[in-house]
Amino acid sequence: xxxxxxxxxxxxxxxxxxxxxxxxxxxxxxxxxxxxxAAAKVAATTQATAKPxxxxxxxxxxxxxxxxxxxxRYPVKVAALLPILHLAQKHYAGWISPAVEAxxxxxxxxxxxxxxxxxxxxxxxxxxxVGRHDVWVCRTLTCWLRGAxxxxxxxxxxxxxxxxxxxxAQGRFSVREMECLGLCEVAPAAxxxxxxxxxxxxxxxxxxxxGCA
Amino acid sequence: MTTPARAPAAGRTPETKxxxxxxxxxxxxxxxxxxxxxxxxxxxxxLKTLTPAQVTAEVKTSRxxxxxxxxxxxxxxxxxxxxSSPKTKYVVCNADESEPGTFKDRYLMExxxxxxxxxxxxxxxxxxxSVIYIxxxxxxxxxxxxxxxxxxxxxxxxxxxxxxxGSSFSCEAWVHPGAGAYICGEETGMLESLEGKRGHPRxxxxxxxxxxxxxxxxxxxxxxxLAHVPWIVIHGGAAFAKQGIPPDPANxxxxxxxxxxxxxxxxxxxxxxxWEFEFGITLRELVYGYGGGPLxxxxxxxxxxxxxxxxxxxxxxxxxxxxxxELAKVGSGLGTxxxxxxxxxxxxxxxxxxxxxxxxxxxxxxxxxxxxxxxWMEKIFKRIDAGQGTPADxxxxxxxxxxxxxxxICALADAAVWPLxxxxxxxxxxxxxxxxxxxAVVGAL
Numbered sequence: 001x002x003x004x005x006x007x008x009x010x011x012x013x014x015x016x017x018x019x020x021x022x023x024x025x026x027x028x029x030x031x032x033x034x035x036x037x038a039a040a041k042v043a044a045t046t047q048a049t050a051k052p053x054x055x056x057x058x059x060x061x062x063x064x065x066x067x068x069x070x071x072x073r074y075p076v077k078v079a080a081l082l083p084i085l086h087l088a089q090k091h092y093a094g095w096i097s098p099a100v101e102a103x104x105x106x107x108x109x110x111x112x113x114x115x116x117x118x119x120x121x122x123x124x125x126x127x128x129x130v131g132r133h134d135v136w137v138c139r140t141l142t143c144w145l146r147g148a149x150x151x152x153x154x155x156x157x158x159x160x161x162x163x164x165x166x167x168x169a170q171g172r173f174s175v176r177e178m179e180c181l182g183l184c185e186v187a188p189a190a191x192x193x194x195x196x197x198x199x200x201x202x203x204x205x206x207x208x209x210x211g212c213a
Numbered sequence: 214m215t216t217p218a219r220a221p222a223a224g225r226t227p228e229t230k231x232x233x234x235x236x237x238x239x240x241x242x243x244x245x246x247x248x249x250x251x252x253x254x255x256x257x258x259x260l261k262t263l264t265p266a267q268v269t270a271e272v273k274t275s276r277x278x279x280x281x282x283x284x285x286x287x288x289x290x291x292x293x294x295x296x297s298s299p300k301t302k303y304v305v306c307n308a309d310e311s312e313p314g315t316f317k318d319r320y321l322m323e324x325x326x327x328x329x330x331x332x333x334x335x336x337x338x339x340x341x342x343s344v345i346y347i348x349x350x351x352x353x354x355x356x357x358x359x360x361x362x363x364x365x366x367x368x369x370x371x372x373x374x375x376x377x378x379g380s381s382f383s384c385e386a387w388v389h390p391g392a393g394a395y396i397c398g399e400e401t402g403m404l405e406s407l408e409g410k411r412g413h414p415r416x417x418x419x420x421x422x423x424x425x426x427x428x429x430x431x432x433x434x435x436x437x438x439l440a441h442v443p444w445i446v447i448h449g450g451a452a453f454a455k456q457g458i459p460p461d462p463a464n465x466x467x468x469x470x471x472x473x474x475x476x477x478x479x480x481x482x483x484x485x486x487x488w489e490f491e492f493g494i495t496l497r498e499l500v501y502g503y504g505g506g507p508l509x510x511x512x513x514x515x516x517x518x519x520x521x522x523x524x525x526x527x528x529x530x531x532x533x534x535x536x537x538x539e540l541a542k543v544g545s546g547l548g549t550x551x552x553x554x555x556x557x558x559x560x561x562x563x564x565x566x567x568x569x570x571x572x573x574x575x576x577x578x579x580x581x582x583x584x585x586x587x588x589w590m591e592k593i594f595k596r597i598d599a600g601q602g603t604p605a606d607x608x609x610x611x612x613x614x615x616x617x618x619x620x621x622i623c624a625l626a627d628a629a630v631w632p633l634x635x636x637x638x639x640x641x642x643x644x645x646x647x648x649x650x651x652x653a654v655v656g657a658l
Contacts, residue, residue, distance in 0.1 A: 185487060
């Protein structure tokens with residue numbers, strides 16, 4: 001069997017196969033025209049939207065030394081995935097795009113799907129663009145008992161976002177509710193760009209957000 | 214954020230500062246401050262005068278039990294690591310402290326990272342490991358920085374790396390950052406995460422001691438467990454075993470709770486915090502004496518004695534001693550010994566929504582009872598809260614509890630069931646009062 005062709009060709013081949021299957025189906029079944037048309041539409045959509053991801057050259061020069069150092073710490077390369085994703089996310093404006101994902105995958109010798117699986121498992125990684133400032137409100141029991149819901153509302157109002165997990169139109173803030181941040185003795189707690197704050201009041205959180213450029 | 218230093222009032226159980234001896238000392242996270250205060254003396258003693266087997270024997274004698282929540286005897290666990298294996302062995306320090314209400318390990322890592330590192334090195338020496346990973350949750354950036362700082366200092370001082378303190382023992386240590394997943398505090402979920410994967414717990418056996426990180430023998434202990442080891446090596450396991458609650462000779466299963474424990478209180482109390490006591494202080498004294506009791510004008514309604522994952526106790530049940538066997542006997546558990554207090558303003562139906570949401574959010578999704586069940590429980594509690602629940606919903610919850618608990622790979626699902634079931638049992642009238650009024654069927658008879 002010939003080696004698997006690179007992404008674009010594979011997707012083309014897959015679409016062609018889908019078309020073929022739809023063709024066979026059309027010939028064999030009654031009322032097949034509609035089925036065939038639907039399958040053809042799926043195939044066309046697949047071809048039109050699934051642009052091949054061009055992996056970004058990873059690591060960039062700024063991260064090269066740190067990534068290489070991380071690889072020396074583990075017996076297998078893929079074990080460095082979490083620390084490398086932390087570095088990459090910080091470097092690339094707070095999120096991991098498909099191109100960065102593919103670059104990291106190629107660097108560590110794993111599939112893009114493996115990296116995507118990891119990215120979507122952990123709450124601290126983002127696969128969509130985020131605001132310049134990360135505002136987290138701890139929502140778990142202790143903070144909830146001490147008024148976390150008011151903090152979430154204050155953060156959303158200040159940022160001008162209507163939903164938890166959203167980002168404002170100017171790309172300034174992303175507001176999220178997080179599970180226990182381990183700051184229970186100073187509850188309710190919030191986190192802004194890696195800086196933790198305890199005994200936060202709704203007004204206090206709004207003021208902290210005012211200080212973010 | 215240091216421990217509030219307060220002199221014990223008359224008749225009050227005093228703190229016993231073993232792990233927290235350096236808390237509050239300026240710069241306690243740096244080697245020049247802690248070395249003159251005794252840091253790495255235990256490591257030096259072990260490397261110069263004790264064999265690895267002798268170190269393990271002291272830990273066994275100490276009856277030290279795991280401080281992450283399960284309370285497994287640490288020395289026994291160390292004994293499971295096959296010393297004859299030719300593979301590289303690992304020590305993984307569980308610093309994923311994601312249990313809600315729990316912040317004790319953060320204090321250790323931020324305020325005495327060298328103590329944690331020394332404990333890891335002693336464990337590595339005892340089981341023949343050459344690499345230590347400290348798996349720290351990503352939400353603890355200061356802990357990560359302090360531990361990495363401590364490692365750099367230790368390396369420069371010959372306390373970490375090749376031929377430590379001139380001995381034949383070589384060992385490296387690294388921080389591995391998590392990225393926001395409660396399940397990675399489960400030891401095999403943690404190993405998967407360490408290997409660069411989604412944190413899906415593994416089916417046991419094989420146990421990590423035999424086949425853990427990178428399919429090699431791996432010792433996994435909680436931060437606080439390992440931080441106890443330097444004291445045990447200096448003073449001997451027997452001295453440690455004298456502290457706390459002794460085993461019950463009449464009950465072979467009650468193996469006692471030896472030593473000291475970091476205990477915390479959080480929630481609506483006057484003085485939340487973390488303190489160190491010998492096992493045996495009552496939960497009441499912890500919550501009222503040290504936690505300061507409920508806020509002015511409020512009364513205490515319920516307490517989860519350790520983290521989120523244990524059954525609740527009511528005010529009438531707080532005279533229980535803080536100990537593994539003692540809390541189990543009253544139908545709860547010591548857990549992480551960081552209590553969450555709920556007061557009379559707490560709506561128990563809404564609290565259950567909050568708790569169920571946590572577990573639904575954090576379920577890794579491998580096992581159907583947990584993946585589906587936690588969301589389902591949350592939906593039912595929301596329905597009850599909205600006044601749309603029926604008596605059948607309470608039966609459905611009871612059935613769900615039974616079909617979730619004990620039917621999954623790891624204990625996350627059990628941890629979801631325990632607090633919810635106990636709240637429903639002890640505060641049932643609150644739930645019943647919220648159910649939809651039965652609609653009278655009126656028809657032509």
